[in-house]
Amino acid sequence: MAEGEFERSVSQTMKAQLALRELILSGALRQGERLSELAVVERLGVSRTPVRMALVRLEEEGLLEAIPSGGFAVKAFSESDIDDAIEIRGALEGLAARFAAERGVARGRLAELKDCLAEIDALKGLSDGSEESFSDYVRLNARFHALLHALADSPALMRQIERACALPFASPSGFVQAQARLPQSRFILVLAQDQHRCLVEAIENREGERADALAREHARLARRNLRLAFRDPSALDLVAGAALIKRPGRH
Amino acid sequence: MAEGEFERSVSQTMKAQLALRELILSGALRQGERLSELAVVERLGVSRTPVRMALVRLEEEGLLEAIPSGGFAVKAFSESDIDDAIEIRGALEGLAARFAAERGVARGRLAELKDCLAEIDALKGLSDGSEESFSDYVRLNARFHALLHALADSPALMRQIERACALPFASPSGFVQAQARLPQSRFILVLAQDQHRCLVEAIENREGERADALAREHARLARRNLRLAFRDPSALDLVAGAALIKRPGRH
DNA sequence: TTCACCCGTTATGTATACAGGAGGAATACA
DNA sequence: TGTATTCCTCCTGTATACATAACGGGTGAA
Incomplete structure (x- = not known):
């Protein structure tokens, strides 16, 4: 076509x-x-x-x-609605990571994940704040999470995760764009990538509980980004669906 | 009307x-x-x-x-599809229980849950296998879980849980009807009720992790019931949506 | 006998017409 | 002036007509 x-x-x-x-x-x-x-x-x-x-x-x-x-x-969403949506995504991604870890995954698929990590590591321009590096990061981050979701090899879980990520500010890529504008949240990128690495390691070592906990904590980075974005309206506008967020300050 | x-x-x-x-x-x-x-x-x-x-x-x-x-x-569902659906419900109910425990709930709502438990305890006919006791149990069990879901006070989570329970064999009431026919699974009723009690206790004591773990383990009782029902076709037919289950034995 | 192609049937996707009801504006009355 | 009522308008829910694409049967040739 x-x-x-x-x-x-x-x-x-x-x-x-x-x-x-x-x-x-x-x-x-x-x-x-x-x-x-x-x-x-x-x-x-x-x-x-x-x-x-x-x-x-x-x-x-x-x-x-x-x-x-x-x-x-x-629909309109309050801040606690978003917090909950992020926590739900964390729980579901955690379950996916746990499934992958406990049931085991083919070596090739783990290699894909590692390749993805390496590509993110190779993005040198990230800390300089260049725009093209960031859009690359957004793409790679989305791919990492998509690979992770698929790793569980569970259609039912995949369905639920897709549903949870339908709300843009709950999705793994929701606040990544905004991070480009927030100097304070650049640090979070470093944390995120380390969590990615630990997550892959946990799955490889078949540490289900650890993988679960890491995935949940990883999702919570989105909450931190949300908090930071709330302080900086110009960043908040970069978040997809920001118009759906109920803000007490605005009429 | x-x-x-x-x-x-x-x-x-x-x-x-x-x-x-x-x-x-x-x-x-x-x-x-x-x-x-x-x-x-x-x-x-x-x-x-x-x-x-x-x-x-x-x-x-x-x-x-x-x-x-x-x-x-x-749609058709394999045994592992059902296992996953049950595990997903466990994860979501676990999150709901954790929310309730960690954020705290009003005393009145906890009392409702305890009343529900007491009513189940009062069903003396359960071990005799009388039909009317069982339909009462089905109703009370469904109510207990509905109250538990509502306890989290999170519309987003409620939505996801409802979605997870839409598959009848993933819902808390899915296999309860079948238990009436399975002498071996009567014992599971006792376990279930004890888990209900521990769950309420954990929430009351604000033990989030414990509440989460209990809710997950509680959901897994459905898996045990499924296994038992697979051995006894007459019980399996009592499970709503049993016709959707792919069975290797059947053509 | 088997494969490929063609054509008819049928189902879906889309557009539109119609009816019942909800919501709002205007008016009459207290 | 405030309130209740009535009427009108617009909207949704439903039914149905039409076009296009898919599926299957049948026929022909290799």
């Missing part, structure tokens, strides 16, 4: 889902705002049926909530 | 969802079977739109899987 054909070949439902998700995460739709189907139809140029489909899926995804009297509204 | 009006007042989508779920769990639709929308329309008497809605929701629920070329098929 050629690149240019993508927009035409993909289903209208998928198009609506992607476009709506983008509108929600970018903050184009305000939190709590009710989504009129007709308005979305006009905005996206697809008919009501695929729009409805997309709305249902985005509700399951957690970005929308059903209004009792019918229809959907953009 | 009067009882009799239920069928008329509820939306067609909900009707279709409930009816389809029942058809799937009861085994009226075979695992792997593709669901033709038109066939469902004829069977349920509602039009394609609500049927499609229900199909999408049941896919998100995990009972159906999307076929790449379009449409949906009834």
